[in-house]
Amino acid sequence: MPMTDDPRRSRTVVGLLVLASITVLTLDARHDSSSSPVDALRTAVGSVLGPVEKSAAAALQPVTSLPDRFGDVHDLRLDNQRLQATNRDLHRRLNVADVIAHRASEVNGLARFADTSRLQVVAAQVIAMGSAQSFSRTVTIDAGTADGVRTDLTVVDADGLVGRVLEATRSTATVLLIVDAKSTVGGRLGDSMELGFLDGDGDVGNTSSLGLSLVDHTVTPRVGDSVVTWGSRGSTPYVADVPVGKVTSVHSSPAELTQTAQVDPYVDFSSLDLVAVVTGTSPGRSGPDLAAGNAP
């Protein structure tokens, strides 16, 4: 069936396609608050494309793991054009070695973190990242329900809190980063033990920060204070006492009831690589939920 250039037919086709798009939009409109009929389709596509993304990320890993700072690379190129030509091979090997060394230190950091905090974790690698054009900060990791990952588990890396699991397929999972505009984390100021809420600013650039609003508005956070997670009941979606970030500036406006502060997250979200999903807490960890709970 050859496609014709008949404008009337063309308008019909496009009209139908626009209608189809709007139908999908309408069906999925309640996606954030409750389950939508499109979720099943999303999971199905995820189960197929997740492994594809995983192998693509693995295949191009030596290239994509190079320090991806275009500015730096550009400057280096101007300075070292001649040297680079002679040392290209050497550089490539060196870069890959750097990545391996870096990853080894990340694994050590994660192992130490899990060890000192008595958390059971599943290590995972980031295999895909949402773009700024989609206005959301989400990533795909290569661990899924087969590894014990399920919705609403905490995701950390060696530096601190990364986010929580939104959706998990068999072999991959989607993680909502704490800097996404939809994310709110309960936080505790390390120095005064005061509680507050950390909201992602949804900044699409790499300069994301979190807005901290304290529950008790008489308390003023101090610049340099560290913030850790407050922890949720049953440790989902957030386990307690994971480092989140540091207070960088404090604002108080008479119009607002609460003091707000900007918190700079410890995790560098633009270069996320190895993360860990907290699947449980080891016995012996003293937490109010575990101590008071009547778990079998």
Next chain:
Amino acid sequence: MTRIARLVVVAALIVVTVTVQVSIFSHFSLSGVVPDLALIVVIAAALVRGPDYAAAVGFAAGLVLDLAPPADHTAGRWALSLVLVGYLTGLTKPDGETSVPGKVTMVAAGAFIGTSVFALTGLVLGDPGVTVGSALQVVPRAVVYDVVVTPVWLPLVLLLFRRLQPAERW
């Protein structure tokens, strides 16, 4: 090539493009902005085959972008954007072979329309991540990055769509 085989090739192209966009180009993002390879595929389809074919490719590619992990926005938003991009590009393209500056202009205009429609639907649906300020930051960057990758990516997909054209058209 049979009609089924051509469909399979286009489907494979869409899946590969989306995978490359989310898994590989995410490492080369400029302040979070990644080149819209899928959008360029839709524009190539419009340049070779015209508005209705491009709108259909746009719908399929948009739906995959909407559903492939780590997407978490309301599904259908990219589908709607890319249907419009495909249709409008197909309508406005000059008859015959498009010049190189013409193709670049098509990509820039398509990127502007596509990312703007996506941002607008977010504003209408109340997506907390979309604000007028963030859209004004993202849309121009997306246009620039799409134009930057066009010389490499557009000729490749144009070639593929020309090969896929049914013989009766020649």
